[in-house]
Amino acid sequence: MSMLAYDGTAMLGRQLLRLRNNPGLLILTQTMPISMLLFFGYVFGSALAVPGEEYRSFLVPGLLVATASGGIMAGMFQAAQDTHRGVTNRFRTLPMSRAAVPLGQAAADLVATALGTVPFLLVGLAVGWRVEGSLLEAVGALALLMLFRFACTWAGIHLGLLTRNEEAAGQLGGATFLLPLLSSAYIPTSGLPGWLRTVAEWNPISALATALRDLFGNAPVPDGAAWPVAHPVAGSILWCVVLLGVFVPLAVRQYAHGEQ
Amino acid sequence: MTSTYAVLSEGLEKRFGEVRALRGLELAVPQGTVCGILGPNGAGKTTAVRLLTTLLRPDAGSARVAGHDLVREAAAVRKRISVTGQDTSIDGDLTGRQNLQLFGRLYRVRGPAGRSAELLDRFGLTEAADRPASTWSGGMRRRLDLAASLVRRPDVLFLDEPTTGLDPVSRTLIRDVVRDLTAEGTTVLLTTQYLEEADQLADDIALVDRGRVTHTGSPAQLKSLVGAHAEVVVPDADTLAEAAAVLDRLTGAQPSFDHERNAVGAVSKDPTLTIPLLVRALDTAGVPLLDVSLRPPTLDDVFLRLTETAPPKTTETTGTTDERERAA
Numbered sequence: 001m002s003m004l005a006y007d008g009t010a011m012l013g014r015q016l017l018r019l020r021n022n023p024g025l026l027i028l029t030q031t032m033p034i035s036m037l038l039f040f041g042y043v044f045g046s047a048l049a050v051p052g053e054e055y056r057s058f059l060v061p062g063l064l065v066a067t068a069s070g071g072i073m074a075g076m077f078q079a080a081q082d083t084h085r086g087v088t089n090r091f092r093t094l095p096m097s098r099a100a101v102p103l104g105q106a107a108a109d110l111v112a113t114a115l116g117t118v119p120f121l122l123v124g125l126a127v128g129w130r131v132e133g134s135l136l137e138a139v140g141a142l143a144l145l146m147l148f149r150f151a152c153t154w155a156g157i158h159l160g161l162l163t164r165n166e167e168a169a170g171q172l173g174g175a176t177f178l179l180p181l182l183s184s185a186y187i188p189t190s191g192l193p194g195w196l197r198t199v200a201e202w203n204p205i206s207a208l209a210t211a212l213r214d215l216f217g218n219a220p221v222p223d224g225a226a227w228p229v230a231h232p233v234a235g236s237i238l239w240c241v242v243l244l245g246v247f248v249p250l251a252v253r254q255y256a257h258g259e260q
Numbered sequence: 261m262t263s264t265y266a267v268l269s270e271g272l273e274k275r276f277g278e279v280r281a282l283r284g285l286e287l288a289v290p291q292g293t294v295c296g297i298l299g300p301n302g303a304g305k306t307t308a309v310r311l312l313t314t315l316l317r318p319d320a321g322s323a324r325v326a327g328h329d330l331v332r333e334a335a336a337v338r339k340r341i342s343v344t345g346q347d348t349s350i351d352g353d354l355t356g357r358q359n360l361q362l363f364g365r366l367y368r369v370r371g372p373a374g375r376s377a378e379l380l381d382r383f384g385l386t387e388a389a390d391r392p393a394s395t396w397s398g399g400m401r402r403r404l405d406l407a408a409s410l411v412r413r414p415d416v417l418f419l420d421e422p423t424t425g426l427d428p429v430s431r432t433l434i435r436d437v438v439r440d441l442t443a444e445g446t447t448v449l450l451t452t453q454y455l456e457e458a459d460q461l462a463d464d465i466a467l468v469d470r471g472r473v474t475h476t477g478s479p480a481q482l483k484s485l486v487g488a489h490a491e492v493v494v495p496d497a498d499t500l501a502e503a504a505a506v507l508d509r510l511t512g513a514q515p516s517f518d519h520e521r522n523a524v525g526a527v528s529k530d531p532t533l534t535i536p537l538l539v540r541a542l543d544t545a546g547v548p549l550l551d552v553s554l555r556p557p558t559l560d561d562v563f564l565r566l567t568e569t570a571p572p573k574t575t576e577t578t579g580t581t582d583e584r585e586r587a588a
Contacts, residue, residue, distance in 0.1 A: 007366060010362060010365045010366055013362070013365075014351065014354065014358075014362050017353075017354055017358050018351070018353040018354065021353055021354065021355070021392055022353060085347070085349065085352075086345055086347045086348070086349030087349050087350070087351055089315055089345065089349065090343070090345065090349035090350075090408075091366075092314070092315055093313045093314060093315060093338060093341065093342075093343045094338060094363075094366050094367070095335060095338040095339040095366075095367070096366050258315055258316070259315070259316065
């Protein structure tokens with residue numbers, strides 16, 4: 001265990017150095033959600049029946065979760081890139097903990113996400129979003145968001161180690177942009193036709209988005225929703241536990257076994 | 261007995277789908293020596309390295325590396341080996357110094373900063389040390405890759421085609437580093453496609469062809485197995501067969517034809533074959549001559565000669581290694 005802690009810290013250090021050597025990358029990853037907030041919030045928002053400010057308050061937690069789900073893409077791309085460039089295999093020949101490389105990557109991603117969330121929330125505040133609940137609940141919302149990002153990154157790392165090819169990972173990763181579209185990230189699911197609503201509400205992103213809206217006090221939990229959305233905090237935690245329970249062992253196994 | 265061998269493998273097999281990459285690889289590398297694994301592309305050299313460095317698991321057979329079983333004691337093997345692969349596998353987003361310090365930490369080196377500075381100096385990389393490695397030249401990255409393998413002295417160092425695409429200065433540097441390492445007791449196993457490189461670096465050479473070690477010996481021993489490449493050019497196609505018969509008798513090898521040039525060549529098994537001998541025999545047989553030549557064996561010749569039993573005897577031409585590879 002101390003071996004994992006030591007090697008994991010070394011790998012976290014590696015990823016943070018990369019971040020420090022390329023600070024532009026961090027800024028770049030945040031331009032997308034901020035632009036989406038402005039486009040969706042003002043362009044779509046003006047066409048909706050709800051007042052613009054109310055929609056933007058609804059959108060900020062949704063975009064936070066949608067961006068967190070991008071951990072799948074980020075994790076996948078980086079793991080595939082390292083594998084493609086031979087870096088992963090080089091680490092595999094070192095006398096180090098088998099879980100350290102993916103853990104270091106996921107932990108560093110968390111640091112980057114936490115840093116990147118700050119400017120996004122500042123823009124959110126500027127367009128009218130507010131923390132309308134207690135501070136404790138708001139902290140809980142952010143903790144849930146980080147937990148979800150962590151789980152998504154592990155899923156991505158597993159897929160990246162599996163594909164081994166950065167171009168394929170980029171293509172596949174692009175498809176993850178679709179995931180938030182079939183959820184309550186951008187729109188309330190209550191208006192969807194029956195079966196589509198069920199699918200969208202069983203999308204983990206919906207549970208997380210509803211939980212954040214509830215904890216920030218931006219929007220109430222919708223009536224008559226599927227279980228994970230009707231009990232958003234418990235549903236979110238459960239989703240994260242399930243994702244981590246599946247993808248952490250898979251990613252570590254995939255790392256340890258390589259191409260065997 | 262096993263302890264005197266740094267690498268000892270028995271019947272290693274590896275299959276990728278339909279392809280049998282390794283078919284019973286046998287290696288015995290004494291401690292503190294340099295073993296060159298020599299073979300054409302696709303012979304199984306890289307697969308062998310990936311197996312012996314715990315990256316791949318053998319389908320059959322066993323091996324001990326640095327005194328530990330490859331499969332059951334993989335973690336112990338990893339503690340004692342270093343690997344510099346065919347493609348540079350350092351992190352381009354980190355500087356050279358950051359890369360070495362990371363490896364130093366992972367190898368639990370005391371004072372990774374000092375050791376990194378030492379290695380940067382040794383490999384002539386101090387000036388560029390604090391620039392991202394992605395901005396470095398290919399040769400510099402290869403040198404950094406090797407330096408990363410040496411942050412602590414490994415018992416066994418694996419070098420997969422270490423000098424492919426390197427400038428002469430880097431090649432000399434790598435040669436010197438390998439010599440120093442073996443002087444300190446490290447065993448080096450390197451793969452190469454170049455006879456010359458194996459010649460300069462290796463104490464012993466294992467010739468690998470189609471997933472198997474076909475011959476082992478010192479470079480001198482291997483060269484003595486193969487003589488010179490003799491070629492005869494005649495004025496017209498009619499006498500080509502007669503010239504071939506003479507060559508066959510003198511060299512004991514299957515001649516290969518170049519019908520466009522009316523030429524026939526063969527790799528001699530007899531190192532004492534000379535031009536006068538060749539000319540006299542051809543003259544006695546009444547073969548008219550345009551040109552006769554005898555040149556030192558190339559890697560192709562060595563392979564042709566040493567793996568000659570493989571193609572069926574009925575084929576008229578033996579072809580080049582490349583042609584056989586394409587056919588296979």
